Amino acid sequence: MRLSLACLAKPILHGYFRSSCSWRVRIAFALKGVEYDQLPVNLIKDGGQQLTEEYKALNPMQQVPAVEIDGITLSQSLAVIQYIDETRPGPRLLPADPKARAQVRMISDLIASGIQPLQNLYVIQKMGAEKMQWSQHFIDRGFQALEPILEQTAGKYCVGDEISMADICLVPQVYNAERFKMDMGKYPTIKRLNEALLEIEAFQVSHPSRQPDTPDDLRA
Amino acid sequence: MRLSLACLAKPILHGYFRSSCSWRVRIAFALKGVEYDQLPVNLIKDGGQQLTEEYKALNPMQQVPAVEIDGITLSQSLAVIQYIDETRPGPRLLPADPKARAQVRMISDLIASGIQPLQNLYVIQKMGAEKMQWSQHFIDRGFQALEPILEQTAGKYCVGDEISMADICLVPQVYNAERFKMDMGKYPTIKRLNEALLEIEAFQVSHPSRQPDTPDDLRA
Structure with missing residues (x-):
């Protein structure tokens, strides 16, 4: 039951406006037409919000992005992008050939x-x-x-x-x-x-x- | 004709024994049971053989590995490994799920x-x-x-x-x-x-x- 609720929920992107790796994921969501929520992680403020214990539990590398999607939490933008590509309809992000x-x-x-x-x-x-x-x-x-x-x-x-x-x-x-x-x-x-x-x-x-x-x- | 000859040829790995990225590709070939030839690129000798114009034509990043396979030349080990996985029989290198x-x-x-x-x-x-x-x-x-x-x-x-x-x-x-x-x-x-x-x-x-x-x- 918990899993199916998670699957229905919108993905959550933990990112930073200026992070290039966060931007990659935002582009992928936009190309696929996937709605998602953003929870900003300010890499500068408070000495870097990515360094908190709370964020470390999401991404032990203490970097953005981290994405909560379909009941799992993923980091590493190319892994996220390929997961989105393989599980969502819309234009392919990798060619068939x-x-x-x-x-x-x-x-x-x-x-x-x-x-x-x-x-x-x-x-x-x-x-x-x-x-x-x-x-x-x-x-x-x-x-x-x-x-x-x-x-x-x-x-x-x-x-x-x-x-x-x-x-x-x-x-x-x-x-x-x-x-x-x-x-x-x-x-x-x-x-x-x-x-x-x-x-x-x-x-x-x-x-x-x-x-x-x-x-x-x-x-x- | 040239393409089909290239496809029949064994892949060529341009690598270095101690390069971790070259080793990744060697493991992938071994797991898949693919025979290949190795052309060593000594990263230390002669100031670094990866810096020659000849090698730069194979991999403009002037790093190992570079792999000639099926008529194309690829660099970046994870791209090579996933190409091998998608085009060769044998055990999957990425799970189906x-x-x-x-x-x-x-x-x-x-x-x-x-x-x-x-x-x-x-x-x-x-x-x-x-x-x-x-x-x-x-x-x-x-x-x-x-x-x-x-x-x-x-x-x-x-x-x-x-x-x-x-x-x-x-x-x-x-x-x-x-x-x-x-x-x-x-x-x-x-x-x-x-x-x-x-x-x-x-x-x-x-x-x-x-x-x-x-x-x-x-x-x-």
Whole structure:
């Protein structure tokens, strides 16, 4: 009985407006047309609300996002996105063809394992005054690798002409690059894809400037 | 014609005996019983053979592994493993149940995005004398999160009683922890699972001590 009630409940996203990994999950929910509730976790306030014992029980990594869905709690955004894709109707977030799926996962992981972890809040807090230079270095290194891959795989979007998890990863990473004041002109394919994706409603409604916890001065 | 020849050819793994991401792919091939060729890329010799223009064409991130398979070249180990799983017969590397699949991916990504990138060669080369302390910090942080998750999900292996991609990620990460001289006694569930997995032939034949490029003094 408890399980079936949980399955009927709306998913709850514990996230932060500006977290790129939270944004990925918001895009996936929006593309699938899934309604969900947001419970903001402020990564800065009170020394970081992700560090409380209460939040640690949801995600022992003490990072956002954590998602309560169908009676289980998941962390790691790509695991969440693929769970949403496999259990909800609506447009596929991974293509049916195994080779295209592999390319989507390769691009997603290049960002999610090869770039984002090296410039996330927890790591750059350890870098002190060097944090801008450190972040720029790792984003540049990743984008220099991503650009020739996307030249091969991209159509209208990252892999062919259908939106996929790769696009869901790309846009928040470009947003981070821009926060770190990087010149996107060096990566014309990434820039083109990002601009095309930002035209799409699911990427707009999920944008950091339009969330319940967006501060007024950053609100669009 | 060229495509069908490529499809008949054995996959080629460009890897390094001690790279944990290369080991993940070797375990997947072994579990599936897929024959493959190895072309070693020595990450230390000649300043790092992954930095050559020739290798960069295979993997623009200039990291191992890169895998030539079925006429395409893939990088990012979890993308490779899931491609192998989806295209080869043999035991599943991800469970059929969507919730269990999500847990497998969550654990895999906790390691592949949350731990490994912060202690890989390229990053610790930037840390100089602090590299041991830096690596221990991030592995400890990840294992402290992983331990309570595995207490919930594990049976005989990481998620229930079937070997999965989560196990494929766990064992090489424990190997790295031991290289960084960490005390595994702090993580009893991780330790138990690692020991159980190392009993399995696929984890043994793929071990860093038994590869074509293993130096004689490290050979088992």
